[in-house]
Amino acid sequence: MNHNSQHFFPGAHNGVPPTYEILKEEHEVAVLGAPQSSAPVTTTVINIPRETAVPDHIVWSLFNTIFMNWCCLGFVAFAYSVKSRDRKMVGDITGAQTYASTAKCLNIWALVLGLLLTFTFIIFLSLDH
Incomplete structure (x- = not known):
């Protein structure tokens, strides 16, 4: 090998060693030449949301499980909330939305039934005395 340092790709790399990508790009330009077509270059940008x-x-379901668990609706809502969180972690947004919608519906019913039954129980206790 020759000890003389010879730059094959002269450019704006003064004092900084070139990276592989820059060398590859310069090599492709040197071999292929400049683009031959005069057509305008169009680009397409696709924005993909992260999450x-x-x-x-899950917090509402846990509350209903502990305090408003009439007919076990709070526990079932908690199970659907956990399923929704699992689907979200896997990346299945549609499945997560389906389970979350079911958990929300069950939480509403558990809360309404729990409040109605609790108030009814309090009213009957107060009428007995």
């Missing part, structure tokens, strides 16, 4: 916000209602 869609899907509420899993």
Whole structure:
């Protein structure tokens, strides 16, 4: 090998060693030459959201499980909330939304039934005395 340092790709690399990508690009330009077509270059940008916000209602379900668990609706809502969170972690947004919607519906029913039954129980206790 020759000890003389010879730059094959002269450019704006003064004092900084070139990276592989820059060398590859310069090599392709040197071999292929400049683009021959005069057509305008169009680009397409696709924005992919990192994570869609899907509420899993797990705190509400836990509250209903502990305090408003009439007919076990709070526990079932909690199970659906956990399923929704699992689907969201896997990346299945549609499945997560489906489970979250079911958990929300069950939480509403558990809360309404729990409040109605609790108030009814309090009213009957107060009428007995």
